[in-house]
Amino acid sequence: MSEEDEIEILSEPPPPRLEAQTLAVARDGSVQERGRALAAEVPVSITYNGLAHAVMMASPLDIDDFVVGFSLTEQIIESPDEIEEIIVRPITLGLLAQAMIPTHRQKALMENRRNLVGQTGCGICGIVELEQAVRRFGPIKARPQISGPAIFKAMDALYPMQTLNRDTGAVHAAAFATPDGEILAVREDVGRHNALDKLIGHLARNRIPADQGFCVMTSRISFELVQKCLAAGIPALAGISAPTGLAVRLSAEHRLTLVALARSDTFQVFSDPHGLFPRPNATPPAASTPEPALPGA
Structure with missing residues (x-):
C-alpha cells in the first residue's frame, strides 16, 4: 500500500489565517464583540524518498523554502541542487512535504536517523544523543558585512514587511539584509526556527550568497538559530530579543557576530570577534590576531 493510499489528499491547502470571534473586556467592565485574525499552525510531515523523517508544527506558507532550508540546516543535503523534487x-491533518534526494544522501540519513517530532518548530525535540544537539561548524573567517546604521535601517524596515504578523500578532519573522541594511527577503512562521529555515531555503534556491549580508530575527536568539546561521554560512545575526547563554558562547567560539536587544535607538553586541564595533578608547585588534581554538577541536 502506498503512502497516498493511507492518507487522504485534499484539494485545497490550509489557509495561513483563521478568523475568531472574541469578547474584549475593558478595565471599566465594558464588553465588546470583536473579530480577530489567528495564525494557522499545522503539522508538516517531511519525507525523503517516501520515508517519513520529521513532523514539524509550522505556518502553511513557503513550504518549499522550509523543506530546502530544513534539509540544509539539518545537514541532510549540502546543496539545494541535491533535492530533485x-x-x-x-x-x-496538515501538509505532506515529499522530497526526493540522491541515494547516497538517503543512506547517510538512515545511518544518522534522529526521529524528530517538533513542537512549534523546535529543532531539538526528539534528538536521542545529546552530542547531536550542539553541533560544531567551521569558524567564520571572512569579516561580516554589517554595521550600526545597517542594523537600524533593517530593523526599521522589517515590521511593515511582516504581513502575517500584522494580521495575527502570533508569528516570528526571519529576514536577510544587505550590508547597507536593505531587506532582500522575509519569511514568517509560528516557529522562529521554521522562519529561519524558510529564509535559508529561499537564499539557497535563489543563489543569494549567504555571506554577503546578515540575518535579522524578531525572536529571542537561541543556540539553534546560531547553529542554523553557521550551517548556512550567514556570518552575522541580529535579533530584537535577548540571546541565551549558549547562543552567545557558540557565537564566540565560531566567530559569528551576534547583536541582540535591537531597538529603534540602541542595540547590544554580544559577540564581535572581528572587531566591527570597537569599544570606547580601545585599540582595534590587529589583522593578524589568531583565531581562538574551538573546544574539542
Missing part, C-alpha cells in the same frame, strides 16, 4: 500536498 519537492511535492507539497494538503492532507486531512
Whole structure:
C-alpha cells in the first residue's frame, strides 16, 4: 500500500489565517464583540524518498523554502541542487512535504536517523544523543558585512514587511539584509526556527550568497538559530530579543557576530570577534590576531 493510499489528499491547502470571534473586556467592565485574525499552525510531515523523517508544527506558507532550508540546516543535503523534487500536498491533518534526494544522501540519513517530532518548530525535540544537539561548524573567517546604521535601517524596515504578523500578532519573522541594511527577503512562521529555515531555503534556491549580508530575527536568539546561521554560512545575526547563554558562547567560539536587544535607538553586541564595533578608547585588534581554538577541536 502506498503512502497516498493511507492518507487522504485534499484539494485545497490550509489557509495561513483563521478568523475568531472574541469578547474584549475593558478595565471599566465594558464588553465588546470583536473579530480577530489567528495564525494557522499545522503539522508538516517531511519525507525523503517516501520515508517519513520529521513532523514539524509550522505556518502553511513557503513550504518549499522550509523543506530546502530544513534539509540544509539539518545537514541532510549540502546543496539545494541535491533535492530533485519537492511535492507539497494538503492532507486531512496538515501538509505532506515529499522530497526526493540522491541515494547516497538517503543512506547517510538512515545511518544518522534522529526521529524528530517538533513542537512549534523546535529543532531539538526528539534528538536521542545529546552530542547531536550542539553541533560544531567551521569558524567564520571572512569579516561580516554589517554595521550600526545597517542594523537600524533593517530593523526599521522589517515590521511593515511582516504581513502575517500584522494580521495575527502570533508569528516570528526571519529576514536577510544587505550590508547597507536593505531587506532582500522575509519569511514568517509560528516557529522562529521554521522562519529561519524558510529564509535559508529561499537564499539557497535563489543563489543569494549567504555571506554577503546578515540575518535579522524578531525572536529571542537561541543556540539553534546560531547553529542554523553557521550551517548556512550567514556570518552575522541580529535579533530584537535577548540571546541565551549558549547562543552567545557558540557565537564566540565560531566567530559569528551576534547583536541582540535591537531597538529603534540602541542595540547590544554580544559577540564581535572581528572587531566591527570597537569599544570606547580601545585599540582595534590587529589583522593578524589568531583565531581562538574551538573546544574539542
